[in-house]
Amino acid sequence: MKKSILPFLLFGLIATVAFAETPIKDKLIKTGADQTEKYLSYLKGKRVALLANPTTIVGDKHFVDSMLKKGVNIVKVFGPEHGFRGNASAGIKVADEIDPTSGVKVVSLYGPKRKPSKDDMADVDLMIFDIQDVGCRFYTYINVLSHIMEACAENGKELLILDRPNPNGYLVDGPILDMKFKSGIGMFPIPISHGMTIAEFAQMINGEGWLPNKMQAKLKIIKVANYAHDMDYTLPVKPSPNLNTQQSIMLYPTTCLFEGTVLNHGRGTMFPFTIFGSPLYKGVYDFSFTPVSIKGMAETPLHMNKECYGLDLRNVDIAELKKKNRIQIEWLIELYNKFPAKEQFFDRSQSNQIGDINKLIGNDVFRKQVAEGKSVEEIYASWEPGLSEYKTMRKKYLLYP
Template sequence: MQARSFLILLFLSATFFSAHAGGKVTTGAERIEQYLPLLQGKRVGMVVNHTSIVGMEQTHLLDTLLKLNVQIVKVFAPEHGFRGNADAGETVKDGKDSRTGTPIVSLYGNNKKPTAAQLKDVDVVLFDIQDVGARFYTYISTMYYMMEACAENKKEMIVLDRPNPCDYVDGPILKPGYKSFVGMLPIPVLHGCTIGELAQMINGEGWIANKKNACSLKVISMTGWKHGEPYSLPIKPSPNLPNDQSIRLYASLCPFEATRVSVGRGTTFPFQVLGAPNKKYGSFAFTPRSLPGFDKNPMHKGIACYGEDLRNTTDVNGFTLRYFLRFYRLSGEGAAFFSRPRWFDLLMGTDSVRKAILKGESEETIRNSWQKELQVYREMREKYLLY
């Protein structure tokens, strides 16, 4: 059995090396020879989803490790579920993987942080999920809670690194009092880190709740990528981020979810359009529908929305408020434009942005307000960069 596993490993390693030799990125998950020895003889829990794929044939990491006789005792599933098909905010239930029979424990809903009982039969946790670089993308909140649980329960954690496809440092820093599942850490809207670098930052800056306990952490780095290089995701990371353009615009359009303006949920181009049921917002029209695989119950379902088509926009690099300010002014509603003001503040990590908008301040003035803190963050971030 050991010989068979060794042969499989040699085959996988050769496949990955060939891919990298052709100029492609080799993710941490694909560097199996680096972390397989850390898993052998141990009971393994995995925090994975549909993006946790390896090799040219896009095999799921769970299936790959089971073939290598790794003892996987359970999978911890984040928002959108293990197979990535649950809507944003939809409850993810415990169960079993239909393909392998592996038990699945949901880390979304009421149980966002693993309990001691859920980790009792686990020796090491393997984390491998594709992030998109935005603070309010909840996979990094799941990673934070898992690191905290591992620290508290004396469990090892291995993070398999992947590139950041929106690799910018931009936006306001989250302030105390605005911590939530869409913002767990004092980092900017676009944090400019890979998940491995962010995990090291969480440990190094003492952000674990009980600061006396750091997480026993190992990051398996990738090869073939460095900061500033573009990266196109092979699999959409969540139902409403279907392509590179949606990922590029995601951070700038997500604040609209605290308003009555649609970001295109219920279309095949979410986070690439903006609109509401009033022609004052623009001439471009779309009608949200119930779309399995995207959003089954979108805002303004069945109602024509008018606004802007951003599918061919190429000048957004980082985080911008230009679209939000434009729609805010067109609305003429003042404070009422923020249908969920607290949600907007949680997404921004501060109430200062909303208050500045209400005062009529320009984007330049608002952006200048966070530059000093952003520079402090950039200098701190340098300590944890791997690429």
């Protein structure tokens, strides 16, 4: 019998994804933000600005709302992609506003500008960065981090980082970005899955001289308590509209690569980055789904209102995935080999979707390797020696075992 997600779509549209704080043996992982005793007195008497989104929480409350109640003088908030409160779809420009909940001015860094201006920083004594990352080169918050660090360095401001775990912190894998393909989804010569927290990555940016003119940002870091890179961590809040399940977050280092193909990767359903398909796979795969317009997630998804056939990875065992300790390029290779129009597989020119496999993977070799039928092991081998060199360099900046 043909399997379909259509019966579950309505349920998914009204369901709330369960995210929870993660117990570690007899202790809980505590984010930097949750350790208020380590920074609250430091904020008092300062004009504070922060880079924030819906993941910027203390306990179950937004950091801004919580700090305002504690008397902290928050003069403005900078909002990244999706906006401060997370109301904008992926890729949609965000305007400046006054936050209706707190009354705080919100300056968008996903509109005409990507970093705070000199005027933006003039009335700021201390900048805070507190956003949940998922540990991938193409997840753009590490780019935002570098822009914030640059603004702080230029204007002589300190940056306080309230660190958070990387749910994919166990994984360091993928080809190093060929800087010929530097873009908004890849700014640094790192692998796809970098295996660092935001604070560790900030130290790498400083240490490797990646800011313009090798500037250095002054950093103050509140570390995550009771954390190591290989620990499981279930996010308390979805990090972005289309990473709405823990499964999607854990598959993301692999499945974001499908943005560089003509396949729908679950956008237009409640299961982004976990299901993949095309109308052209009819008769090849039994599993099917139909992307539809979903406000705030995917308003014009690829193959909208067309039945797509393909792979369902929602039940992949994440514990087994972690044991493999690799990006699973097998799935993409399988779908390429079974695609009836291979010359179109990586061609996004006919769609309104953003995606370039060379920018996502970080080179112009991978596409050719897949087309030439190179084995998985041959492709993995081609990522060396760059990957091993990165792993050695990364050790200098680690804050956690």
